Amino acid sequence: METRFTKGKSALLERPLTRPKTEVSVSAFALLFSEVVQYCQSRVYSVTELQARLAEMGQRVGASLLDVLVLREKNGKRETKVLNILLFIKVSVWRSLFGKEADKLEQANDDDKIYYIIEKESLVNTYISVPKENSTLNCAAFTGGIIEAILTHSGFPAKVTVHWHKGTTLMIKFDEAVIARDKALEGR
Amino acid sequence: MSRQSNRTTDSKKMVGDSSRINNSELFTLTYGALVTQLCKDYENDEEVNKQLDKMGYNIGVRLIEDFLARSSIGRCQDFRETADVIAKVAFKMYLGITPSVTNWSPAGDEFSLILESNPLVDFVELPDNHSTLIYSNLLCGILRGALEMVQMAVDVRFVQDTLRGDNVTEIRMKFIKRIEENLPAGDE
Numbered sequence: 316m317e318t319r320f321t322k323g324k325s326a327l328l329e330r331p332l333t334r335p336k337t338e339v340s341v342s343a344f345a346l347l348f349s350e351v352v353q354y355c356q357s358r359v360y361s362v363t364e365l366q367a368r369l370a371e372m373g374q375r376v377g378a379s380l381l382d383v384l385v386l387r388e389k390n391g392k393r394e395t396k397v398l399n400i401l402l403f404i405k406v407s408v409w410r411s412l413f414g415k416e417a418d419k420l421e422q423a424n425d426d427d428k429i430y431y432i433i434e435k436e437s438l439v440n441t442y443i444s445v446p447k448e449n450s451t452l453n454c455a456a457f458t459g460g461i462i463e464a465i466l467t468h469s470g471f472p473a474k475v476t477v478h479w480h481k482g483t484t485l486m487i488k489f490d491e492a493v494i495a496r497d498k499a500l501e502g503r
Numbered sequence: 504m505s506r507q508s509n510r511t512t513d514s515k516k517m518v519g520d521s522s523r524i525n526n527s528e529l530f531t532l533t534y535g536a537l538v539t540q541l542c543k544d545y546e547n548d549e550e551v552n553k554q555l556d557k558m559g560y561n562i563g564v565r566l567i568e569d570f571l572a573r574s575s576i577g578r579c580q581d582f583r584e585t586a587d588v589i590a591k592v593a594f595k596m597y598l599g600i601t602p603s604v605t606n607w608s609p610a611g612d613e614f615s616l617i618l619e620s621n622p623l624v625d626f627v628e629l630p631d632n633h634s635t636l637i638y639s640n641l642l643c644g645i646l647r648g649a650l651e652m653v654q655m656a657v658d659v660r661f662v663q664d665t666l667r668g669d670n671v672t673e674i675r676m677k678f679i680k681r682i683e684e685n686l687p688a689g690d691e
Binding site for chain 1: 532534544561641
């Protein structure tokens with residue numbers, strides 16, 4: 316970061332953006348995440364609200380993460396095609412968050428606005444057990460929030476929902492305008 | 504008609520082994536999202552500090568079991584040994600850093616942990632209107648909760664904090680007393 320822009324006002328902005336060397340154990344993250352879920356649960360009254368809260372927190376994470384990743388992994392180059400941004404998420408984002416790539420990326424048969432990212436065992440869900448009465452709760456809503464923020468801030472407005480299907484499935488639904496624009500780009 | 508890109512890595516090995524370490528960014532950003540949410544929910548910093556301490560306490564209570572299971576450390580003979588174990592083993596295992604133990608009081612019941620780097624505050628800057636917020640207060644709660652489960656009552660405070668302009672982060676831990684209560688039913 317150029318010091319002439321920050322003029323020493325913020326030491327934080329002058330630090331380099333290299334990958335952090337410290338590595339944090341999975342159980343530290345799992346314990347932290349379980350507290351996050353418990354805290355959100357104490358302030359809501361329904362499963363959908365809980366998932367919405369988790370998604371909101373995920374969005375904060377995603378927004379901060381996007382800038383760092385784009386600068387680091389792609390040298391600041393911006394994706395313009397839907398498939399490329401999805402591959403970026405499946406490979407780079409997943410690898411930097413979880414240490415491995417997402418299991419599968421699929422497109423829906425009948426609707427070209429919908430894509431699926433499928434994971435057999437999501438890291439965030441590994442240590443969360445869901446009681447019977449809340450069986451629709453899927454804490455991967457947090458991951459969904461991260462993805463939604465990354466897509467929206469990259470110029471691909473979309474909605475991400477999470478389902479129990481073949482493990483954990485994140486359903487990404489792009490806005491009409493995004494798909495239309497993508498088609499127009501391909502036609503050129 | 505559905506396009507499928509399928510790249511399964513050895514994900515099973517990765518998630519099943521709980522001592523696997525992942526990159527600290529997800530952890531840092533999740534903690535940041537949590538603190539931001541708390542600041543929004545509770546208007547004043549004191550409340551947020553108390554909440555963080557409470558949540559840390561809950562985490563600590565469970566963390567100590569995970570710690571004892573994964574390291575084969577036996578009982579500590581005295582407070583000095585406890586301090587060494589916390590700094591060299593526990594912090595290393597969970598956060599990937601090794602703080603130094605200094606400033607022992609003459610009676611041997613108080614010491615300081617000096618952290619040069621703190622993964623929780625990697626991307627963080629405190630704005631001016633939150634100058635009394637103890638951002639890493641979760642750590643205090645964790646230490647307090649974990650030690651209480653091994654029959655030690657301690658008082659944990661932040662003395663210096665890099666977020667508030669100091670050079671290092673210093674946590675002061677004071678031994679209060681040994682807890683002689685019966686173990687909870689179900690143990691032994």
